Amino acid sequence: MDNSYRALNDVLVDLFNDIMDIEQDAIITGEFRDITNNDMHIIEAVGIGEPQNMSSIAKKMSVTMGTLTTSMNNLVKKDYVLRERSEADRRVVYIRLTKKGVRAYRHHAAFHREMIDAVVKGMDEEEKQVLITALVQLKGFFVKYRKDHKRVDKKSKEK
Numbered sequence: 001m002d003n004s005y006r007a008l009n010d011v012l013v014d015l016f017n018d019i020m021d022i023e024q025d026a027i028i029t030g031e032f033r034d035i036t037n038n039d040m041h042i043i044e045a046v047g048i049g050e051p052q053n054m055s056s057i058a059k060k061m062s063v064t065m066g067t068l069t070t071s072m073n074n075l076v077k078k079d080y081v082l083r084e085r086s087e088a089d090r091r092v093v094y095i096r097l098t099k100k101g102v103r104a105y106r107h108h109a110a111f112h113r114e115m116i117d118a119v120v121k122g123m124d125e126e127e128k129q130v131l132i133t134a135l136v137q138l139k140g141f142f143v144k145y146r147k148d149h150k151r152v153d154k155k156s157k158e159k
Helices: 003-027 037-046 054-061 065-077 099-120 125-158
Strands: 081-085 093-097
Touching (some): 003 099, 037 054, 037 093, 054 065, 065 081
């Protein structure tokens, strides 16, 4: 095993082990102690633009509608999101952030800005592009891995 492989493995393993805990400690604070890191990511998926329908949020989050519905129920109770039925099609439910939800969204976005600023500090544009390329490749690996393993899991269940 060469040194660069070992170094990358150590960094990635440590990063994956720490990132959710560190983010949780950084963003689930003060006013937002009543929600989870997962709730904060749902708030991020809803966003502060146009209201989103449940299926588009579920797709962004790679979760089932049932899982999202359970989380949304909690976020509605805690006054982070509002549900609104479509006037055109009453079966369609739109989700939008409340004022409290927008504050949570901005709090989370500030953490992400701080994280990105720390990562690229001192990098020139070429170094940033190399980092982006490497991370896009890593994301591609995870997307393919998830897709391939869902297919394998589905085949296993069919037997």
